[in-house]
Amino acid sequence: MLLKELSEAVGVSGHEGAVRQLILDAIKGQVDEHRVDALGNLIALKKGHGEKRRKVMVAAHMDEIGLMIVRIEKEGSLRFRPVGGIDHRVLLAKKVLIGDKKVPGVIGSKPVHLLEPRQRQQVVHVEEMSIDIGATSQDDASNLVKVGDYATFDVSYRELGGQLRAVTGKAFDDRAGCAVLIQLLSGTYPFDLYATFTVQEEVGLRGARVAAYSIAPDVAFALEGTICDDMPKLKDVSPTTIVGGGAAITIMDRSVIADRRLVDLLVRTAEEHGIPHQFKQPNMGGTDAGAIHLARTGVPAVTVAVPSRYIHSPVCLLSLNDLDSTVKLMRETLMGVNDIELNR
Amino acid sequence: MQTKDFLKQITEASGVSGYEDSVRELVRTEFALYADEIRTDTLGSLIALKRGERSAETPRRSIMLAGHMDEIGLVITQAEKGYLRFSTVGGFDLRVLLGQEVVVHGHRDLPGVIGTRPPHVLSSEEQEQVVPLDRLFIDVGLTEAELAESVRVGDIVTLRRDFTELAGGLVAGKAFDDRAAVACIAQCLQHLSTLKHTWDVYAVATVQEETGLKGALTSAFGIEPDIGIAIDVGHGNMLGVSEVDTVNVGGGPALGFGPNIHPVLYEQLVGVAKKYEICHQIDPIPGASGTDAWAMQVTREGMPTALISIPLRYMHTTVETLSLKDVERIGRLLALFIAGLSEESASELGLAR
Numbered sequence: 001m002l003l004k005e006l007s008e009a010v011g012v013s014g015h016e017g018a019v020r021q022l023i024l025d026a027i028k029g030q031v032d033e034h035r036v037d038a039l040g041n042l043i044a045l046k047k048g049h050g051e052k053r054r055k056v057m058v059a060a061h062m063d064e065i066g067l068m069i070v071r072i073e074k075e076g077s078l079r080f081r082p083v084g085g086i087d088h089r090v091l092l093a094k095k096v097l098i099g100d101k102k103v104p105g106v107i108g109s110k111p112v113h114l115l116e117p118r119q120r121q122q123v124v125h126v127e128e129m130s131i132d133i134g135a136t137s138q139d140d141a142s143n144l145v146k147v148g149d150y151a152t153f154d155v156s157y158r159e160l161g162g163q164l165r166a167v168t169g170k171a172f173d174d175r176a177g178c179a180v181l182i183q184l185l186s187g188t189y190p191f192d193l194y195a196t197f198t199v200q201e202e203v204g205l206r207g208a209r210v211a212a213y214s215i216a217p218d219v220a221f222a223l224e225g226t227i228c229d230d231m232p233k234l235k236d237v238s239p240t241t242i243v244g245g246g247a248a249i250t251i252m253d254r255s256v257i258a259d260r261r262l263v264d265l266l267v268r269t270a271e272e273h274g275i276p277h278q279f280k281q282p283n284m285g286g287t288d289a290g291a292i293h294l295a296r297t298g299v300p301a302v303t304v305a306v307p308s309r310y311i312h313s314p315v316c317l318l319s320l321n322d323l324d325s326t327v328k329l330m331r332e333t334l335m336g337v338n339d340i341e342l343n344r
Numbered sequence: 345m346q347t348k349d350f351l352k353q354i355t356e357a358s359g360v361s362g363y364e365d366s367v368r369e370l371v372r373t374e375f376a377l378y379a380d381e382i383r384t385d386t387l388g389s390l391i392a393l394k395r396g397e398r399s400a401e402t403p404r405r406s407i408m409l410a411g412h413m414d415e416i417g418l419v420i421t422q423a424e425k426g427y428l429r430f431s432t433v434g435g436f437d438l439r440v441l442l443g444q445e446v447v448v449h450g451h452r453d454l455p456g457v458i459g460t461r462p463p464h465v466l467s468s469e470e471q472e473q474v475v476p477l478d479r480l481f482i483d484v485g486l487t488e489a490e491l492a493e494s495v496r497v498g499d500i501v502t503l504r505r506d507f508t509e510l511a512g513g514l515v516a517g518k519a520f521d522d523r524a525a526v527a528c529i530a531q532c533l534q535h536l537s538t539l540k541h542t543w544d545v546y547a548v549a550t551v552q553e554e555t556g557l558k559g560a561l562t563s564a565f566g567i568e569p570d571i572g573i574a575i576d577v578g579h580g581n582m583l584g585v586s587e588v589d590t591v592n593v594g595g596g597p598a599l600g601f602g603p604n605i606h607p608v609l610y611e612q613l614v615g616v617a618k619k620y621e622i623c624h625q626i627d628p629i630p631g632a633s634g635t636d637a638w639a640m641q642v643t644r645e646g647m648p649t650a651l652i653s654i655p656l657r658y659m660h661t662t663v664e665t666l667s668l669k670d671v672e673r674i675g676r677l678l679a680l681f682i683a684g685l686s687e688e689s690a691s692e693l694g695l696a697r
Contacts, residue, residue: 104508108663315443
């Protein structure tokens with residue numbers, strides 16, 4: 001299962017090489033050409049048939065949230081800072097892998113026995129945490145890691161089974177999107193498909209911005225593993241998306257107001273083919289579509305996503321049913337992309 | 345088995361207080377290699393007896409070694425909208441639970457995760473609040489209907505963590521508290537098989553320590569040993585914790601001293617450590633030790649009790665960290681101490697003839 005390999009690969013924003021190589025190996029033979037740009041985006045072109053062909057960009061980001069080592073303390077423990085948006089409450093008592101050598105370490109936590117009652121109610125901030133790799137001195141630690149090394153959570157992909165075909169693993173945001181995009185490449189389309197695996201989404205949609213400039217697409221889709229908040233809550237607030245509810249179509253989020261013609265095409269296609277789908281609650285999160293739709297003079301863009309619980313934490317959970325629905329919805333929708341009137 | 349392999353095997357197994365069965369079978373297999381007799385007491389503690397070699401006129405003496413094999417865990421209290429609510433078994437810091445992988449022991453073992461709401465939907469105020477137990481949920485990825493069939497209230501949950509080797513001979517994982525002590529005892533038995541000893545040795549893997557030292561209480565009563573040594577974990581040196589409250593990881597056995605420890609027994613242990621040049625440290629404990637030693641000391645008419653602690657960082661989390669060398673040193677110290685026990689040691693301790 002490709003999602004397992006994608007999830008277990010390490011690619012914190014700015015250091016996506018391993019994920020890029022994995023994807024390159026997976027798509028070779030299915031694309032006509034590919035290149036890696038200055039920031040590290042992997043842009044693969046699958047040529048379509050016909051005379052006046054549109055350029056359709058479909059993007060998924062390779063990077064994941066993670067940590068960066070910023071200091072090695074005298075007694076050998078490592079200080080770190082988050083890369084991308086991480087709730088510091090999820091960091092305690094986790095195992096991490098540091099640097100390209102994947103040196104194991106643990107984020108320790110002061111034992112509960114030594115906490116005063118009020119401390120038990122206090123959130124520990126990342127500045128107070130450290131990673132223990134077993135080193136006893138700065139020199140000792142420096143033999144294994146260096147300042148600037150990236151770290152990721154050490155989490156294995158697991159299949160939980162059941163009707164939802166749930167799976168858990170790290171970085172489903174956005175390796176789920178990468179998995180969908182890779183599957184889309186097995187089809188043939190009546191336009192030039194620019195399958196774009198972007199970098200640095202988690203630190204500000206950086207890769208998509210320059211990729212969209214160079215591709216100059218007529219239409220763009222961003223594929224995501226998106227926010228899902230469907231656990232029981234005190235207040236009756238929206239779950240954003242629901243696991244098992246099908247492909248999530250974005251109408252608007254913090255980064256983009258999706259092109260209505262593309263939203264309508266997605267919905268029409270889903271209804272015609274009976275593909276499970278849902279709408280992501282407006283104004284939550286942001287995606288590569290936010291950068292792409294502002295490229296050059298503007299690009300009609302929309303985001304389609306696989307709902308994923310616990311994104312930006314060590315362990316995410318998604319339903320393979322939703323992932324399959326997203327692939328199906330995108331496949332069918334792309335077939336209709338040529339028919340949309342792009343002039344206003 | 346090698347210390348590391350045995351520790352990996354028993355710590356990756358599940359054995360929450362009161363549900364130690366699968367761990368007990370692993371320990372039984374290992375202890376059986378060295379023991380003359382093995383039994384399980386009513387509460388579930390595993391008691392292995394290795395007989396001493398003594399002449400007919402020498403009185404029978406015995407020592408009990410206790411290390412608890414239970415671990416802290418969780419228990420399901422309710423299913424709600426496809427999620428599971430839970431309570432704790434043993435003392436948890438709720439702050440370390442978010443984003444942890446778990447195994448729910450339902451009709452079958454169900455892998456799951458303690459979910460966290462994504463930061464995208466949280467206010468900055470919410471991110472500054474520790475999530476209380478009634479807002480924490482376990483997610484096993486099943487539908488409401490499937491959950492109703494596979495999980496019941498009262499099902500036990502184990503936190504999941506693979507055993508990890510760090511640098512410098514340190515290892516990290518879950519349930520080192522106190523299965524590392526069980527590994528020390530196994531080491532001790534292994535050493536004793538090549539040493540001569542006159543005292544009978546009861547190697548005990550106790551149950552339900554985390555919920556109130558229960559297994560040590562009943563097993564010590566049943567065994568009625570002359571003296572007892574509990575092996576448990578002690579807070580190791582770590583960033584952010586005062587040195588006064590910790591012992592050094594890699595610094596060797598931490599020998600407890602205080603009201604829970606018989607002063608002569610303590611001196612005898614120190615004497616053996618010095619004689620055989622086993623690196624060790626003193627762990628002053630001014631009151632309740634919170635270990636099996638606390639229960640053993642007041643068994644029946646009372647007995648001389650000692651406590652040896654394995655320095656361990658991040659206690660009661662899934663990344664407890666210790667030095668394998670400390671485990672091996674404790675195994676060796678225990679064996680050499682036992683091999684040196686005689687009628688003279690008994691009289692020093694004031695034991696009745």
